[in-house]
Amino acid sequence: MNLKRTNVPLIRSESTVASMMRDALFALVLLLVLPVVRYGFRPAVMAVVTGAVCAVSEVLFNLIRKLNRGLSDCSPMVTGFIIALMMPVNAPLWLPCTAGLFAILVAKGPFGSTGRNPFNPAAAGIAFVTVCWPSLVFSYCDPELVRNLPLFADCSVPTAVSPDAVLKSGLKPQILPFDMLWGDFPGPVGTTAVLVVAACGLYLFLKRTARWEITAFFLAAAAFIAAFFPRIACSAMTSVKYELLSGSLLFCSVFLVTDPVTAPHTTAGRCMYGAFAGAMVMVFRRYGAYQQGAVFAVLIANALAPLMDDLVFRARGWGSELREI
Amino acid sequence: MNDFLQVLMTALAALTVENALFSGGIGFGKMLRAARRPRQIRMHSLLVAWFSLISILLGSVLNPVIQENEVLQFMRPALYALFTAAAYLLFAFLVKAFLPKFHIKYGELLAPAAINTVVLAMPYVQKAFKLSPFQAVGYALGTGAAFYLGSLILAGAALHCKDEECPKAFAGLPSLLIYIGILSLAFAGFTGAKLF
């Protein structure tokens, strides 16, 4: 009998880690366009510098570990861009860089680098700088008064109160929800352009880089709590519009909470995870110490993600008892 | 109904906003130890909740007395320790005498559950937050629930941190400590930069 060596007839997914990261990076670069038009090249410089800091720190960490790993998967750049896009445009450059260093050297490297981190590195980095320097993280410039910011130097510009800060104090923002779609209000660099964020999300879902069920359940849970437990005196619909369009909630629902490494691996688990994270964001918004709590909610959801998979396995009767250590 | 709501709301607060374990850093060592035996986490957490309840109720009785006397204020930690030790010894004796099967199965959990910073911090918490008896009950139950959740999370994390992909210097306890740090950072979103 003649035997012929051939490949196993499996249908492989086209996506690899590198291709998924490139898709995410492309979407993040798209988000930079509007801020660059509005403020000059400072947002782009922030993103590139933060990405470079993340990349260099990852390379150094791998060198110390004597690992021959390159940067072909672009994951540190993605982390850097996400961090920069969640910072105010007038933040000093060292702030996103510090967040980037924390993300790589504390939240990613010690656990085994790409694919092994239990927490989203960008969320951890942003949480760190939020707790350490909240006045800098939540100091937003007024987009109507500020144009062409310096590229590298610190900016002292007139600041304005963001809609989520107004919501936190229990008042209704002056800007209408419809006007918030265009992103022309004080807030982090890349999170205010809601329509662009939504388009990026759609792109990532179609490319199967991000799982739509996480985002869907995330937004549904947040909308439910906004509708039935509004923070301000208004109709349920108005509360939902303000909560979903303000702050970094939508951005987190597309870029942070959908991280495939830290999210559950089962579909039911992902739905639970998305709903839990969405609910936690609203809990942080109401009871948290800061006007934005999405990153903290993402970190807590990351910690519970393995438990959600466990629950699904047990419900299916697959039984996953933890071993004694 | 009002009392039940008080219990529930305080329990929820103990689990989230006023979480002594995650925000305050209390009891992580014991949670790590509980996480090493996942099958006993449930009973361990129940016992922690039980002893926390005894401790916080003791606190609500002792604190008004201590507050009036400067010497007793200096002796506060010693008094808490003595009363907690007495509570543990009494409970352990009763379990050993009247529930021998339970003692054989779970006797080794009694001491770690009763003698730890979580339980001994409860009277301080009662003093700081001026909790009523019903609120104190809720807080103790919430702390037990937080202990259970924390131990479950750490049990999974401990396996993850022993992975071969982990750098050798960080494999095991070091990366687990960093994991705990990031988890504590997440709960700092509730408290801000305020120390517990």
Place this chain on the structure above:
Amino acid sequence: MKYKGLYRGTTKIFVNGYFYRNPVLIAALGLYPVAAAGYNLRNAVELSLLFLFLSLPVGLIACMVGQMIPYWARPGVILAAAGVCWLPAAWLTERVLPGSITALGMFGGLMVCNSVILSRATEYDVTHIAPAVVADAVGSSVGFALVICFCGIVRELWLKGSLWGVNTGVYGTGDGGISLPFFGFILVGFLAAFLQWINRVRGDKQKKGMRE
């Protein structure tokens, strides 16, 4: 010869206690004071003194009477002993550093149930002779002090640019966040990684030496 062996043994116990088997970095004991209270050097030194003044008498009591107490009752009796010994320990610490016990507040009070002290008393001191107990207590105290003081120095410098309240000229950029427990845990994690690396290198050298 007997005393030479005893001296060598206690020295090894002391060195293991403070470094190679540091209770905080190897066994994850005593995390709470390091993470939560060790955010400046003064707190760190006060807690280290309190630790030393508490661990010695508790250890010696456990050594002397531990084996007379039934196993199930031992933890409770040792906690009670720690409670009683806390009073002179606190008084001594207050004498060395006036105002320390009041300033420490709950952090000082919870040292009465410090897991290093209680676990060493319950498990080690009960079955070892007094010189070994003293060496272990002093070694653990030094080990605890090293870790908490390092964390205190780093955090105070970052937070306020000072040491022991004295400005060092370093620009302290941090907001109150550095004083939170999460930063302490992360610092201890990195220290534990450093010690684990040293122990691994030491172990590899010993294996290589044995092969040769």
